[in-house]
Amino acid sequence: MEQLKPLLLDESVPVHPEHDPRHPLVIFGDHRFCAGECLTVHRMAGPHMHSQVELNFVLSGQMTYWFDGRELTVNEGRLCLFWGMIPHQVIDRREETTFICLYIPMSVFLGLANLERFRDAVFRGAMIEALELRPYDRDIFMRWRDELLSGDKGLAEIVRNELTARVLRIERDGWRDLREEGSAIASFNASESERFDHIERMLRYVAEHALEDISAEDVGRSVNLHPNYAMSIFKRAVGHTINQAIVRHRLDTAQSLLISTDLSITDVSFESGFGSVSRFYEAFSSRFMEKPTAFRRRMRSKGLPPA
Template sequence: MAARAYYEPEANGVERLPTELHMFHSSPLVMRGAHWHAQVEVNYIVRGWAHYRMSGHDVRFNAGDMALFWGGLPHWLDDSSDDLIYAGGHLPLVHFFRLRLPQDVQSKLMQGATLVTKATDASDALNFARWNDYARSGDLMKAGMAVDELLLRIERVRFDPYELMPGPADVVSAVEGLDHHSSPIVVRICDFIADNFREDIDSSDIAAAADIHPKYAMNVFKKSTGMTLNDYVNLMRLSYAQALLMQEDANVLQVAMDSGFGSLSAFNKSFRKIAGMSPTDFRRDVRCRPSVPGVIRAHSSGSVN
């Protein structure tokens, strides 16, 4: 009997490309261990089932389920049916901040909850396949439509029954196989940054919230996520700023202040570093369709979890 194949994080994979939007329609490989990526992940189970160990809870997605969770906390696709096919995408934070979800839902997702809905139908299987095809087409207008339609589909969840896990009656336990010492620290760090990135915070504030020494906080976070604390805070701020800049009445200076930057010069410098252009150019480009913010990568086979 052939040895089972496993997903191995790639040096240039989703784990290292936080500002790119990946879409997929594939039969994924199970993972050797937990991984982390700075995008929100949406899964639609076309066929079969998938079992995840999340940060604090286990969850099984069955055929017809659609799920949304924050990839910035450790998660692990550790088992699946042999016939599993799933579709969806890894959404950069800029798209997550665009979503018109209930405020408490958005906050709970950033703190590690998993949203699951069974209120799907045959049209979802067709739509997820089409969005993946559009993203692979090389046509920017089609790619833009795929993103916009996917976001609208996620927003429609609010009108149907859904569940946020873990629920109030669930027992939250450590996830076997994760680094038991560092994982809770990373969770506390991510929670604090998600709640406070628009404020004037630094590594000392973050470490104090996690009740550890600043140097240790920086080392643990870098080891677990591949990003520095400063880079992660800037990613949160820049993603939030990009979402604001997509609004019709966006003022660059006001966006800089609302996103947590102390000055316009600091905002421009950080924005150019991550987005490759100035905030003004970004605002102009996103208003001239069919441009799509971020790079789209689509996958029809293999696994990107």
Template sequence: MDVVELTLPTRAIYQPGASSVEGLPTALQMFHNRPPIMLKPHWHAQVEVNFVVEGSVHYIMGDHDLTLNAGELCLFWGGQPHQLDDTSDDVLYAGAHLPLVHFFRLRLPTDIAGRLMKGAVLVTSATDEADRVNFARWYSWARHGSTAQAQHAVDELLLRIERVRFEPYRIVGECENGRESEASDQQSSRAVARICDFIAANFMQDIDSMDIAAAADLHPKYAMSVFKKSTGMTMNEYLTLLRLSYAQAHLLRDGASVLQVAMESGFGSLSAFNKAFRKIAGKSPSDFRREGRVFSAITPTSVEIRAD
């Protein structure tokens, strides 16, 4: 009797890495792939753009679920812990991770930024065949094209996102006070973009709100006020989120101690790092790393989603 050996298909599992969205919190990254599922929530300091080319994906977004089907495009704030926990077998999706410095330069409806920062998701079905073609081309140019092609891809992507304001869209998963978000005018958005520029370039350094305001050429009280109104976060909270995103990815690096990661990520002490990490992840950095290594050991496939 012949014995037939069967090879069972495996699902790719997502793990943060040094070159992933978490490890590069200030980079604009594009993706176009069959998404790996997440065994636990993650977070990052960019606004996420998802376009479902084929199939469907299911997200756990804080306290609500979201299913996106082929032809739907969404925007959400990645600083809210979220988990892509299921997909259809034929799924293909595309999109990008936008640092806040890019997001606050977009010409979107004035209330959108505040509502997304409070956990809402913008979803639109107003897409077409051109989106299928363009998202694939933008990813190809960003990953394999010249510098000029990569920049052109980014510019086209940002214009495509801005087109949302001319078409039907819906806001889902909005918290009770989400509609109370104050609209950001152009002057406020420019101020927030300058603040984000400086924080992105210096988040691993010993900086505070006074340094940030001075670098953005703003009065400290105005800088703190306009950033809070526009993002729902204080400048220090955003600074901490960038550091935590970076640390989340580097905790799984071989040979790096928790203390080393804390210092490299810009935290002044191990206790401050542990406190901040536990607040967003619900567990200590050591436990997070231990669980991550267990997942790596039991899953055969790990995928990073990024474009160089």
């Protein structure tokens, strides 16, 4: 199925989720700060995924996401942040709702020091909402968007520094998980940039190959690390094991397929990378506390038809 293939992009070309009509969508290759061109919020045809951390600043109106099996609403004047690899879809919005959408490379996010609980919450699927906003946030987010879209590399580097500082302030000033969950993990020293690169590359490898028959050892070898060492630094940074990350990506893909296609449960299980239907049922029911058929029926009852 063509829509199931990851969209592999040249690293020099920034691409945004709204630029490609295929769903579910996974974006790889763009590791720079970038901005969405569209200010108007539209309902999305289906859930998609991408590799960066995404920030949404709602300028006007109200938007509702389907996010990892939940419906989460972000109101006017609010700022939220989440990992794009969590399947997400705008399922509703008030007419003429507008927002600014910015993307942060995973390597930058991993490199932020002293953000243990914050970073862990993001990797575990939190939608972070900033508790404190400033009167100038609206204008500065608009300026960041315009400067990123200008293509000026010098301005992009300035935005990189300013937006990184803004994320640090979210953690310092206070935030909440719209799902009301959280946990904590150990941190890396700011000087451990090589490990950040390894972790980002492992995350990308999982995202690109999780639907294949891969193991934690394969992920470690993909970055030329001993499997035990790779598993150790991965768990320390992300908060769960490589094997858990592989299963999670398969389940996230399965969720998207259950909503956005009419594939049979058997086909969904194999398209999602599970070697058997029984293993798929077991993993899905364990994480989501309901069977795939019940999940699809419940989501369709909320008015989410196939894309």
